[in-house]
Amino acid sequence: MLIDIHTHVQQFNKEDIEILVDNSRKANVNIIIAAGTTISDSKKSVELSKKYKEIYAAVGIHPQNIYDENTKGYIETISKLTEHNKTIMISEIGLDFQETSPEKKLQQDFFYNQIEIAKIKKLPVAFHVRNAEIEAINLIQLAKINELRSVAHYFSGNYEYAKKLLDQNVFISVAKPFLRDENLSDVIKKIPLDRIVIETDSYPQYFKKNRLRWTEPKDLILIIEKLSMLKKIDSKKLSEKIESNTKYILDI
Numbered sequence: 001m002l003i004d005i006h007t008h009v010q011q012f013n014k015e016d017i018e019i020l021v022d023n024s025r026k027a028n029v030n031i032i033i034a035a036g037t038t039i040s041d042s043k044k045s046v047e048l049s050k051k052y053k054e055i056y057a058a059v060g061i062h063p064q065n066i067y068d069e070n071t072k073g074y075i076e077t078i079s080k081l082t083e084h085n086k087t088i089m090i091s092e093i094g095l096d097f098q099e100t101s102p103e104k105k106l107q108q109d110f111f112y113n114q115i116e117i118a119k120i121k122k123l124p125v126a127f128h129v130r131n132a133e134i135e136a137i138n139l140i141q142l143a144k145i146n147e148l149r150s151v152a153h154y155f156s157g158n159y160e161y162a163k164k165l166l167d168q169n170v171f172i173s174v175a176k177p178f179l180r181d182e183n184l185s186d187v188i189k190k191i192p193l194d195r196i197v198i199e200t201d202s203y204p205q206y207f208k209k210n211r212l213r214w215t216e217p218k219d220l221i222l223i224i225e226k227l228s229m230l231k232k233i234d235s236k237k238l239s240e241k242i243e244s245n246t247k248y249i250l251d252i
């Protein structure tokens, strides 16, 4: 079984979710985590998880989306959303320091506080980091993320950064950029197999007219194939190993 540990499938329209889930079943992807990016999007993830047995919810506020809606009382709201029996993760949280991003201090507060929710609720976290690797390492050390099960989602950094994450007990989530980025492949090659999980980060790509070019959970197989070559391990054995890593993270 393949598990997509990070997607935003709740953002697709109804008909497309139907097709996407069907495609996933055919590709042996039997668990898909739908990660929220705002409060309302997190609620959508929870709702969707009620409709499909393979979809589970992750709830959280993405650093880029902090200003999207009123976040007053978000700690209580996100905590409450974790009470649904198919909410199994806090995500997508993190730091994103681009020019147009929300204020850094605010992002750090949201990241820290949502890690705290994960601790209280005993849930794993998946976090996003862009242009903020040093700050992220400082914050996850401060928040003692090593006491939690956690995942660096869509990993695309260098080995030095990967090593710092591994030292904090963080798992590395490999996504599609790894298929074409040789530097990233060299880094992933050095990551111990027992610390790797995989994801597609699927979200609606309606700007791509040809549906066949959308990223969907079924594409996990492409990541497995490349990893199998890189690590020189049979793809079936590799899938089993990654399945067990992911089940450990998700506690299922």
Ligand SMILES: [Zn+2]
Pocket (backbone or CB within 6 Å): 006, 007, 008, 035, 092, 201
């Ligand atoms: Zn994402």
